[in-house]
Amino acid sequence: xxxxxxxxxxxxxxxxxxxxxxxxVEALKGISLTVQPGDFFALLGPNGAGKSTLIGILSSLVxxxxxxxxxxxxxxxxxxxxxxxxxxxxxxEINFNQFEKPFDICVNExxxxxxxxxxxxxxxEKYLKELRLWDKAQMQAxxxxxxxKRRLMIAxxxxxxxxxxxxxxxxxxxxxxxxxxxxxxxxxxxAAGTTVILTTHYLEExxxxxRNIAIIDHGTIxxxxxxxxxxxxxxxxxxVLDVITIPDELPNLPNVTLRRRDEHTLEAEMxxxxxxxxxxxxxxxxxxxxxxxxxKTNRLEELFVRLVExxxxxxxxxxxxxxxxxx
Amino acid sequence: xSNTTANLVALNTLVRREIVRIMRIxxxxxxxxxxxxxxxxVIFGKLIGSKIGPIQGHFSYMQYIVPxxxxxxxxxxxxxxISSSFFGAKFSRAVEEMLVSPMPNWVILxxxxxxxxxxxxxxxxxxxxxxxxxxxxxxxxxxxxFASVLLGATIFSLAGFVNAVYAKKFDDIALVPTFILTxxxxxxxxxxxxxxxxxxxxxxSRANPILYxxxxxxxxxxxxxxxxxxxAFAVMLGFAVGLSALALQLLKRGVGLRS
Numbered sequence: 001x002x003x004x005x006x007x008x009x010x011x012x013x014x015x016x017x018x019x020x021x022x023x024x025v026e027a028l029k030g031i032s033l034t035v036q037p038g039d040f041f042a043l044l045g046p047n048g049a050g051k052s053t054l055i056g057i058l059s060s061l062v063x064x065x066x067x068x069x070x071x072x073x074x075x076x077x078x079x080x081x082x083x084x085x086x087x088x089x090x091x092x093e094i095n096f097n098q099f100e101k102p103f104d105i106c107v108n109e110x111x112x113x114x115x116x117x118x119x120x121x122x123x124x125e126k127y128l129k130e131l132r133l134w135d136k137a138q139m140q141a142x143x144x145x146x147x148x149k150r151r152l153m154i155a156x157x158x159x160x161x162x163x164x165x166x167x168x169x170x171x172x173x174x175x176x177x178x179x180x181x182x183x184x185x186x187x188x189x190x191a192a193g194t195t196v197i198l199t200t201h202y203l204e205e206x207x208x209x210x211r212n213i214a215i216i217d218h219g220t221i222x223x224x225x226x227x228x229x230x231x232x233x234x235x236x237x238x239x240v241l242d243v244i245t246i247p248d249e250l251p252n253l254p255n256v257t258l259r260r261r262d263e264h265t266l267e268a269e270m271x272x273x274x275x276x277x278x279x280x281x282x283x284x285x286x287x288x289x290x291x292x293x294x295x296k297t298n299r300l301e302e303l304f305v306r307l308v309e310x311x312x313x314x315x316x317x318x319x320x321x322x323x324x325x326x327x
Numbered sequence: 328x329s330n331t332t333a334n335l336v337a338l339n340t341l342v343r344r345e346i347v348r349i350m351r352i353x354x355x356x357x358x359x360x361x362x363x364x365x366x367x368x369v370i371f372g373k374l375i376g377s378k379i380g381p382i383q384g385h386f387s388y389m390q391y392i393v394p395x396x397x398x399x400x401x402x403x404x405x406x407x408x409i410s411s412s413f414f415g416a417k418f419s420r421a422v423e424e425m426l427v428s429p430m431p432n433w434v435i436l437x438x439x440x441x442x443x444x445x446x447x448x449x450x451x452x453x454x455x456x457x458x459x460x461x462x463x464x465x466x467x468x469x470x471x472x473f474a475s476v477l478l479g480a481t482i483f484s485l486a487g488f489v490n491a492v493y494a495k496k497f498d499d500i501a502l503v504p505t506f507i508l509t510x511x512x513x514x515x516x517x518x519x520x521x522x523x524x525x526x527x528x529x530x531x532s533r534a535n536p537i538l539y540x541x542x543x544x545x546x547x548x549x550x551x552x553x554x555x556x557x558x559a560f561a562v563m564l565g566f567a568v569g570l571s572a573l574a575l576q577l578l579k580r581g582v583g584l585r586s
Contacts, residue, residue: 021586022586056586059427060426060427060585061423061426061427061585061586062585062586063581063585063586080429081330081429081430081431082429084427084428084429085429087427089427091420091423093420094420095419095420095421095423095424096419096421096424097415097416097419097421098419099351104344104347107340108340108344108424109424109428111336111337111339111340111341111343112337112340112341112424112425112428112429112430113333113337113428113429114330114332114333114334114336114337114429115336116336117336117340156424
């Protein structure tokens with residue numbers, strides 16, 4: 001495939017991909033989706049939804065039953081080697097030899113991609129430094145902390161400088177500071193042109209980082225749209241209000257449902273169209289003074305739960321009941 | 328970069344990593360076979376062998392068993408190296424580093440086999456050097472000696488690889504050496520000439536592939552063999568080709584590796 005066609009092709013085209021495991025479980029039921037070059041794409045779904053199977057097929061760790069996936073126009077089925085050269089994978093589980101040194105792990109990984117040792121050593125230094133692991137480069141990997149091991153897997157995935165970086169729950173069990181530094185790094189990589197596909201259970205990460213999203217459940221794509229459009233479908237939000245005092249009887253406010261959490265905290269559920277100034281004014285007239293407020297849950301989390309639960313309640317989701325959820 | 332160059336870089340990386348691993352744990356990979364074989368030389372060669380008369384004309388029992396013991400150490404170490412290294416990679420999931428890379432299957436197989444053969448050869452040289460403390464040896468046919476060592480090590484590296492592919496737990500890679508490899512080695516003419524056996528044991532022994540490896544190597548070193556050299560090399564080549572095809576097929580199908 002020429003460089004020109006590589007650059008014009010979508011970063012990923014998944015076409016009617018199906019996977020039935022030997023035990024009869026149908027993990028993917030003929031899913032299709034497209035990821036454009038340069039995108040930061042969220043692939044979300046509950047445990048067992050089929051996300052890891054999809055990533056496994058893309059990275060050739062899982063054999064598909066039917067269908068195909070193309071990475072920048074290169075078929076994973078027909079030209080596995082060429083497709084793999086374009087992908088960097090950060091898996092969910094730690095999967096490096098814990099007795100090797102981070103520097104060697106990175107250099108060897110580059111070698112597997114055919115990158116000569118001198119260039120591999122240069123890249124290993126670059127990415128280990130960028131991920132703040134250079135001072136650990138010559139220690140046995142098993143001595144690294146959990147967060148360091150996760151960052152090492154990102155550094156390793158960058159060794160072939162992939163056009164498509166797939167991150168499968170890279171921040172699971174990682175503290176907030178390290179998580180932020182990881183996202184700074186990945187955002188910079190994305191800004192420099194690398195397409196990123198992310199699966200995560202931290203939905204606030206997906207909301208703040210990703211531009212487009214697919215939600216998968218029971219092996220089917222139940223939503224595939226832009227993050228903005230999806231969030232715009234959220235019609236109700238719940239705020240947690242810290243207040244000075246709460247009257248014994250809660251006031252009855254139009255378009256707002258108030259609930260008492262404790263003697264200094266209220267929950268206010270309201271339509272997104274309802275403006276906050278009028279809420280404060282109404283509360284004020286009832287002698288309730290708000291000292292601070294926050295969202296009860298992340299917006300994407302609210303949508304995610306609705307979509308997944310809605311899909312389960314109604315069986316497989318059709319176009320019509322999708323719009324009901326949005327309404 | 329061409330695919331050939333990339334594959335050579337990948338192969339070099341894999342072989343280098345395997346050799347670094349062997350050297351990193353040299354107390355487990357190189358020293359134990361040297362100690363075990365020294366004990367064989369002392370007990371079977373010196374103590375018991377001194378009570379046994381010349382074998383096949385003018386060779387002392389010590390001289391007779393040295394080629395067999397060298398070959399035995401080569402094949403057991405080649406087998407053990409690849410089965411533990413590849414299964415270890417499977418167990419720790421580090422094998423995924425290779426599976427998600429563009430490396431073709433033949434590079435993965437050749438890399439691991441080369442590493443295992445290298446360990447077999449290093450151990451073989453060590454054991455041969457130790458043998459020189461106990462007896463005089465003159466290699467009569469260096470090319471045949473080298474070819475038989477290379478083929479023997481390759482065959483058992485491939486067999487170890489197949490074992491590691493199928494293995495689901497560490498016990499599975501210990502079962503084959505314990506219940507198959509060791510008995511076949513002991514019954515493969517390491518300590519005796521199969522011509523000393525009565526029928527049907529002699530005919531049964533000829534179904535043992537290790538017999539051909541030991542005798543080809545013994546011919547290279549001492550110039551004597553219980554089997555025809557052409558047959559020995561044909562059997563070894565047959566096993567090498569058959570096991571290579573099987574290992575590549577397992578990798579292609581992703582048995583035990585890809586779901």
